[in-house]
Amino acid sequence: MPNEDTSYTLWTITQKSWSNLFQGSSLTEEIAEKLQQANCAEDKLGSRLTPYNTPVTEETLRQSVR
Amino acid sequence: MHKPAKLEFHSFGNDALTRLPCSGQVKYLQCYLTDLGAITAIEEQNYFDRDYLAEFSAFYSTSSKGYKNLCKRIHFFDIEVKRDLFRRAAGGSNQAQSRLQNAYLGFVVIRPIPTTPLGRTVLRWYPEQKPNTPRVTVPSRDYCCHIAGIKLSVHGLAWQQQDTGVGACATVGLWSMLHSSAFDDHHTIPTTADITRAAHKTASLGSRVFPSSGLAIYQITEAIKQYNLAPVVLDGELPSSNKGFGKERFSSSCAALIRSGYPVLLIGQLGNLGGHAICATGFRACPPVSCAADEIKIQDSNIQYLYIHDDNLGPNARFRINDNGLGNPITLEADSPPPLQPHQHGGSPTTGYHTFTPHQLVVAVHEDLRTSPDVLHKAGLEKAQILCSFVNSFFDCIKQSRIGITLSTRFIKLADYIGIELGRTLDGSTKELAKTRMALYEQVPPMSLHVGVVRIALDDATPLIDILYDTTDSDRNHPVFAHVTYNKVIADLIQHFCGRDNTQFGVKVSAF
Numbered sequence: 001m002p003n004e005d006t007s008y009t010l011w012t013i014t015q016k017s018w019s020n021l022f023q024g025s026s027l028t029e030e031i032a033e034k035l036q037q038a039n040c041a042e043d044k045l046g047s048r049l050t051p052y053n054t055p056v057t058e059e060t061l062r063q064s065v066r
Numbered sequence: 067m068h069k070p071a072k073l074e075f076h077s078f079g080n081d082a083l084t085r086l087p088c089s090g091q092v093k094y095l096q097c098y099l100t101d102l103g104a105i106t107a108i109e110e111q112n113y114f115d116r117d118y119l120a121e122f123s124a125f126y127s128t129s130s131k132g133y134k135n136l137c138k139r140i141h142f143f144d145i146e147v148k149r150d151l152f153r154r155a156a157g158g159s160n161q162a163q164s165r166l167q168n169a170y171l172g173f174v175v176i177r178p179i180p181t182t183p184l185g186r187t188v189l190r191w192y193p194e195q196k197p198n199t200p201r202v203t204v205p206s207r208d209y210c211c212h213i214a215g216i217k218l219s220v221h222g223l224a225w226q227q228q229d230t231g232v233g234a235c236a237t238v239g240l241w242s243m244l245h246s247s248a249f250d251d252h253h254t255i256p257t258t259a260d261i262t263r264a265a266h267k268t269a270s271l272g273s274r275v276f277p278s279s280g281l282a283i284y285q286i287t288e289a290i291k292q293y294n295l296a297p298v299v300l301d302g303e304l305p306s307s308n309k310g311f312g313k314e315r316f317s318s319s320c321a322a323l324i325r326s327g328y329p330v331l332l333i334g335q336l337g338n339l340g341g342h343a344i345c346a347t348g349f350r351a352c353p354p355v356s357c358a359a360d361e362i363k364i365q366d367s368n369i370q371y372l373y374i375h376d377d378n379l380g381p382n383a384r385f386r387i388n389d390n391g392l393g394n395p396i397t398l399e400a401d402s403p404p405p406l407q408p409h410q411h412g413g414s415p416t417t418g419y420h421t422f423t424p425h426q427l428v429v430a431v432h433e434d435l436r437t438s439p440d441v442l443h444k445a446g447l448e449k450a451q452i453l454c455s456f457v458n459s460f461f462d463c464i465k466q467s468r469i470g471i472t473l474s475t476r477f478i479k480l481a482d483y484i485g486i487e488l489g490r491t492l493d494g495s496t497k498e499l500a501k502t503r504m505a506l507y508e509q510v511p512p513m514s515l516h517v518g519v520v521r522i523a524l525d526d527a528t529p530l531i532d533i534l535y536d537t538t539d540s541d542r543n544h545p546v547f548a549h550v551t552y553n554k555v556i557a558d559l560i561q562h563f564c565g566r567d568n569t570q571f572g573v574k575v576s577a578f
Contacts, residue, residue: 007353008198008527010365010474011325014493018528018552021469027558031463038459040563044360045451051303051315052440060301060426061287065236065333065343066280 068136071111073213075149079410081107082140082176090415091184091227094380095174097414098189101406102171103144108152110213113139115175117186117241120257121232125276126179137185138176141211141218145169156214163216172220173211177229184227188220189381191348192403201373203348204327207247223329223347225381226258233258235377236281237265239331239345240289242375243430248327252432253293264292280341283333283428290430298438300427302395309425310334310395314367316424317387317396318475319439321349321366323429326477331428332374332398337420344422347382348373357470357525360458362450364443365474365523372398383416398422435477435516437537441544442475446520449473449533449571453522456559457530471530473522477537480513487519488550491529492577502550502577510548510573514538517547530556533571546572554578 008017027035076082078099086092115137126133147166155162175185188209194200203223210219224245228238241258249255256264265285266275281289287297300319302310323330329347336342350371357363373382379400386401400416450473458468478487484503492499506513518535532550539545549571551557557576564570 009351009353010472010521010523010527010529011476011487012198012200012351012490013523013527013529014490015495019524019526021524021528022553022555025460025464025466025555027460027555027562031460032562034463035459035562038455038462040452040455040459043451044455045362045447048362049444049447051312052444054301054303054440056299056301056426060299061284062282063333063341063426064280064282065286065341066234 068112073149073152074109074111075147075152076107076109077146078104078107078142082109082138083107083174086176086183087180090378091380093412093415094383095184095187095189097402097405097409098380098382099142099171100409101192102142102190103407104142104171105145106143106147108141108143108147108213110139110141113137113175115139115177115185117226117257117259118175118177120259121177121229124259124263125231134178137178139173139211140176141173141213142171142189143169144171152214152216155216166216167218170218170220172209172222175226179229179231182227182229187225187381188222190220190222191382192406196350199351199353201348202321202325202351203373204325205243205246205248205329205347207245207250222381223375225375226377228377229258230279231277233262234278234280236286236331236333236343237261237278238377239343239375240286240430242345242347243329243331244293244295246327246329246430248432249295249430252295256293261289265289267292283426286331286428290428293430294433295430296433296435298427298429298431300429300438300440302425304393304395308393308395310397310423312392313387313389313396314364315440315443316427317369318364318366318443319427320346320372321351321369322439322442322475322477323427324349328429328431328477332422332424333426333428334422334424336378336422339420342378342422344377345375346372347375354472354523354525354527357472359468359470360454361470362447362454363470363472363525364447365472365527371401374398379415379419385422388421395423398424431477432516434514435537436539437477437518437535437541437544439475441541442477442518442520442535445518445535445544446473446475446522446533449520450522452570453531453556453560456563457556460555460559470525471522472525472527473520475518475520477516477518479515480517483517483519483534488577491552498577502575505575506548506550509575510534513547528552531560546570548572548575550575550577552577
């Protein structure tokens with residue numbers, strides 16, 4: 001079968017397929033100064049983390065699987 | 067008394083599997099083997115199976131029915147194999163042996179239990195058609211068989227039918243889990259009889275051991291502990307009125323665990339039939355989807371298919387993950403690919419199979435691995451958000467469009483991360499690979515045997531950074547060892563915003 005699969009996952013991509021979004025950019029002193037004023041502390045995740053805090057209850061552990 | 071018996075050579079379809087009473091599992095195996103291109107079946111009439119002998123010793127030997135202790139084992143090949151070819155292989159011909167090995171599809175043990183005859187079964191996976199978004203089957207391992215001095219090996223994960231004498235569905239699911247390649251250097255694989263005894267050793271509460279009609283979840287976790295492994299239980303986050311998991315947490319947790327070599331026991335509701343347990347042994351990887359500006363996505367939340375050992379069906383059954391919308395639990399639906407060959411055995415038993423709603427995930431991990439997948443995902447989302455803010459602030463300054471980013475997580479042995487994973491990611495960059503590997507050994511404080519890896523990338527999968535977490539501390543501490551950056555701008559941004567404080571991202575290692 002021909003391989004028509006041209007997408008990669010984060011774990012299968014190799015260097016020759018990387019994109020060069022940052023090519024020609026660098027963090028100069030001038031940009032670094034501007035960045036001092038940037039607000040990077042904003043929490044944009046909100047309730048996104050809530051599902052990952054689900055506790056396991058005694059009731060769950062007592063369930064029987066037949 | 068047992069008598070000697072000749073090996074029998076049959077064309078596929080006229081073998082001992084076909085002669086068994088028709089059942090969903092027998093039909094499933096016939097359909098699976100047809101699609102693998104099975105042509106010949108070789109039957110060992112006399113085979114002592116370790117698992118069945120343990121079942122026999124624990125239960126069947128004292129039954130008045132007079133069960134035998136001898137099984138049959140059937141080996142399948144995708145070429146015509148005649149006695150002459152086999153004889154040449156047995157005589158030491160390398161050519162004949164490699165011909166048999168290349169054509170070997172796996173084996174099925176037939177137990178002398180009329181109602182549940184299918185014992186240990188290992189079959190090869192279908193050939194991979196999409197290597198860039200592959201089927202992830204890390205828990206699979208090599209099984210070697212020896213017939214008349216001929217060694218044959220098959221890569222897969224063992225499945226068997228539950229017999230309800232010695233093991234129920236949870237027992238056989240747990241048995242498949244403990245076969246995982248992740249535990250190859252850890253223990254002797256227990257039999258189903260061993261597992262049922264282990265489940266009752268400290269948590270029996272008066273119930274009888276054999277016949278085994280089922281296990282409570284605490285018995286499953288106690289059995290895992292008996293093998294010096296640690297149980298991880300994830301409960302569905304949706305409320306009890308609508309019990310189950312949302313798509314992102316379910317898919318990303320299963321993917322992270324399976325990619326780490328740990329099969330996942332899924333416990334939940336099978337249609338209207340009641341509770342059931344099945345074992346997820348693989349999944350089809352997916353590429354990241356495009357992200358809007360400032361959006362953070364978990365790559366694996368989009369996986370579509372899990373491969374499951376279900377004792378009602380058979381090994382490696384493909385199930386689609388149905389996203390039923392916000393607030394509704396995901397469901398799994400058997401969804402076999404279209405047959406590659408015409409099936410002579412009627413429709414596939416996966417057609418019309420009941421929908422399964424997972425309520426809990428139970429996993430056996432190494433004892434030293436104390437971090438849960440939930441904690442690694444939370445850490446990954448938090449770090450991805452921080453990094454996205456850094457990058458987009460930088461892009462604002464240089465008048466470039468803001469981006470969103472994606473992440474994926476896994477647990478991995480440190481040696482495999484440095485050896486295999488970095489080797490693959492930096493393939494072709496000898497200098498960068500050497501520098502990165504040396505820095506991880508020489509500049510980072512001693513790291514744990516297993517590390518938690520969060521990989522953060524652009525939405526076309528181009529990696530930006532790997533963050534390596536200690537897995538041997540408590541979830542509350544969850545220290546970072548190091549971060550490996552694949553891009554100078556990213557490394558400079560982290561240095562700029564975090565300075566010398568390496569508690570957030572750990573020691574800086576440059577892979578560029």
